[in-house]
Amino acid sequence: MKTYKLTAFEANGEKIIDESFHAENDEAAKAQGEKLLTEKNLLEKTHRCTSPSGKLLLFHP
Secondary structure, three states, rough: EEEEEEEEEEOOOEEEEEEEEEEHHOOOOOOOHHHHHHOOOOOOOOOEOOOOOOOOOEEEE
8 A cells, every 4th residue: 555645724824634544546545535635624625635656636726
């Protein structure tokens, strides 16, 4: 499993979450990231999910 990073921010730049999680591949990580954001009601906040290689999987400005 690979380690992915999920970060979400307030409009003023303050970090709301900064979490790592494990997934089998990029597609699974994208789905898991969206699920975590939905559960925490952060889907409309500025967020990003990155792969171990630095690939941007999710981004919302």
